[in-house]
Amino acid sequence: MRRSKLSAEVLAGYLPEGCVEPVVDWFNRRPVVLRITRSRSSKLGDFRSGTATISPVITINNDLNPYRFLITLLHEMAHAEVYFSYKRRMAPHGREWKEEYRRLAMPFLEPGLLPEMIRITFYKYLINPKASSSADVHLLYALKQYDKPGEGVPVFKLNPGTLFALPNGSVFRKGEKRRKLYKCECIDNRKTYLFNPMAEVFPLQPESGQKPGAAKAANMN
Numbered sequence: 001m002r003r004s005k006l007s008a009e010v011l012a013g014y015l016p017e018g019c020v021e022p023v024v025d026w027f028n029r030r031p032v033v034l035r036i037t038r039s040r041s042s043k044l045g046d047f048r049s050g051t052a053t054i055s056p057v058i059t060i061n062n063d064l065n066p067y068r069f070l071i072t073l074l075h076e077m078a079h080a081e082v083y084f085s086y087k088r089r090m091a092p093h094g095r096e097w098k099e100e101y102r103r104l105a106m107p108f109l110e111p112g113l114l115p116e117m118i119r120i121t122f123y124k125y126l127i128n129p130k131a132s133s134s135a136d137v138h139l140l141y142a143l144k145q146y147d148k149p150g151e152g153v154p155v156f157k158l159n160p161g162t163l164f165a166l167p168n169g170s171v172f173r174k175g176e177k178r179r180k181l182y183k184c185e186c187i188d189n190r191k192t193y194l195f196n197p198m199a200e201v202f203p204l205q206p207e208s209g210q211k212p213g214a215a216k217a218a219n220m221n
Helices: 020-029 066-086 095-109 116-125 137-144 214-218
Strands: 033-037 045-048 057-061 163-165 171-178 181-186 192-195 200-203
Touching (some): 020 095, 066 095, 066 137
Parallel strands (some): 033 057
Antiparallel strands (some): 163 171, 163 200, 171 181
16 A cells, blocks of 8 residues: 655744654554645544554644644554554553553653743653543643643632533532533533633633633533
């Protein structure tokens, strides 16, 4: 199966400086296609195994900051390594995947490649990586420091009792913290939902019940 090689120029705008060549080298040694896609709210990236005529594919969202892009890409590359090594169904985020993720990530943990906060929190996360890097509050916080500024704020910065909206227009009241997550009541149906402390939401102004920009957010979906 003929497959065009991945060039460093393609990834230069997405990955941190100094991290491009090892990734390009991996893709040029493995028969995997990389596709950079539009933003998807349901996932940051994924890996799809191939067939006899179709190459395996890794997709990564195009709006991730360089450090989140790298960590997400390594996550999916680890899935590919497990696929090539075992050629059979394995636990998606089991021992084999964790070992491959750590192995692939180690060269990028050399001092100087990543900001120190990200390097340290990523190293700790890799001791027992979870299915999503967003599940690790410390790593998520470190990565969010390099996101483009937006109108949203993380839930943990809101005072208890604050009303906030989601992009789909649903309104919640912030409640108490339960272990690592916040219990928040949905105003529409009075049900309680758990929020990651780093989840970005739109706080509502007490005077009008709506923050400038929240009405726009309510019409996004």
